[in-house]
Amino acid sequence: MRGIAAVPSYVVMQPTTLCNLDCVYCYLPLRAVDQRMPVAVAEAVATAVRPWAASGRFSVVWHGGEPLAAGREHLAALLAPFGPAVEHHVQTNATLIDDAWCAFFVEHGIRVSVSVDGPRARNGERVTRGGRPAYDRILTGVAALRRHGLPFSALAVVSRPEPGLATELYDYFLDLGCDVLGINIEETEGVNIRTNARDAASVTGFWAELVGAWRRDPRIHLREVEWSLRYAGAVLAGTADDLLPRRLDPIPTVGHDGSVVVLSPELAGFSDPRYGDFSSGNVLTTPLAEILSGAGRTPWVGEFLTGVEACRSSCPYFGFCGGGHAANRYFELGRFDGTETEHCRNSKIRLLEGVLEHARDHESPAA
Numbered sequence: 183m184r185g186i187a188a189v190p191s192y193v194v195m196q197p198t199t200l201c202n203l204d205c206v207y208c209y210l211p212l213r214a215v216d217q218r219m220p221v222a223v224a225e226a227v228a229t230a231v232r233p234w235a236a237s238g239r240f241s242v243v244w245h246g247g248e249p250l251a252a253g254r255e256h257l258a259a260l261l262a263p264f265g266p267a268v269e270h271h272v273q274t275n276a277t278l279i280d281d282a283w284c285a286f287f288v289e290h291g292i293r294v295s296v297s298v299d300g301p302r303a304r305n306g307e308r309v310t311r312g313g314r315p316a317y318d319r320i321l322t323g324v325a326a327l328r329r330h331g332l333p334f335s336a337l338a339v340v341s342r343p344e345p346g347l348a349t350e351l352y353d354y355f356l357d358l359g360c361d362v363l364g365i366n367i368e369e370t371e372g373v374n375i376r377t378n379a380r381d382a383a384s385v386t387g388f389w390a391e392l393v394g395a396w397r398r399d400p401r402i403h404l405r406e407v408e409w410s411l412r413y414a415g416a417v418l419a420g421t422a423d424d425l426l427p428r429r430l431d432p433i434p435t436v437g438h439d440g441s442v443v444v445l446s447p448e449l450a451g452f453s454d455p456r457y458g459d460f461s462s463g464n465v466l467t468t469p470l471a472e473i474l475s476g477a478g479r480t481p482w483v484g485e486f487l488t489g490v491e492a493c494r495s496s497c498p499y500f501g502f503c504g505g506g507h508a509a510n511r512y513f514e515l516g517r518f519d520g521t522e523t524e525h526c527r528n529s530k531i532r533l534l535e536g537v538l539e540h541a542r543d544h545e546s547p548a549a
């Protein structure tokens with residue numbers, strides 16, 4: 183894996199910067215402001231995406247702010263230029279989902295992913311602008327999805343890994359009815375400056391326990407655990423070198439104003455005296471394909487690629503991780519060419535260690 187691919191496998195779109203919630207750990211800088219994406223931005227992205235979608239599966243991920251806060255009428259206008267060739271996904275806090283939104287998801291073939299951190303007592307940091315718990319509203323939205331028979335994914339943030347939590351969460355999400363689950367250990371990122379330094383044994387133990395809970399009833403696609411098992415299987419088969427893509431997926435995030443940030447959606451909306459606004463161009467003035475083919479020349483991107491090479495030569499986990507995320511390096515280390523971060527310890531190194539710990543603890547004595 184060297185450098186950045188010219189063609190992404192998906193595009194992230196920000197229909198509005200606004201979010202109707204105000205979660206304590208949120209990284210978004212402009213979530214109180216409703217800056218909406220003009221239709222011209224969607225038209226420019228759709229023009230670029232058409233040939234990519236023609237040669238295989240291609241996804242557009244609507245991510246905010248809270249994308250549903252843009253309203254159905256505006257979101258429909260943004261979806262229209264893409265036509266039927268792409269798969270649409272929305273990452274939502276679910277609080278606005280009702281019957282009309284469910285009909286909208288069906289009409290536009292949108293796959294829904296809901297952000298929820300587990301049972302009520304685990305959702306204390308997902309709050310409204312008035313500081314009140316959002317949990318009941320989240321569940322009302324999920325109930326609407328279930329009423330309409332719409333499959334959905336879930337994404338949970340874990341702030342304090344502790345014994346028993348992984349089992350509690352996995353059982354909760356089985357009951358909730360999601361078919362895919364992603365778990366993020368809270369990250370120090372954007373305007374969330376809380377430390378994400380965690381006790382190593384607690385985090386490793388959390389992942390090990392999660393593997394155990396999943397193995398007892400593996401009905402849910404558990405994102406992190408399945409990645410780890412695929413890697414472990416490839417190591418055993420001697421094919422681990424083939425797992426990482428030849429080049430990094432650029433994952434362009436198109437901001438509400440058409441600016442394009444590659445590799446890390448979390449950098450969108452920020453600026454720095456050294457790196458400027460992190461964007462590699464704007465789709466209103468330059469075709470997206472041209473922006474992506476020149477993205478490697480964006481100064482911070484070059485620095486990040488140096489960091490990836492440092493990871494490759496120094497980290498035994500590189501084959502699994504591929505060098506981590508740009509935003510975590512920037513927000514934790516203040517630059518892009520460092521290597522280990524608390525994020526990669528929590529979510530890559532200890533994840534793999536947890537899977538191995540589970541395997542060791544459940545090894546057959548006869549094996």
Ligand code: SF4
Pocket residue numbers: 493494497498499500503504505506507521522523526527530531
């Ligand atoms: S685990 Fe951390 S140090 Fe290792 S390759 Fe990934 S980002 Fe780099």
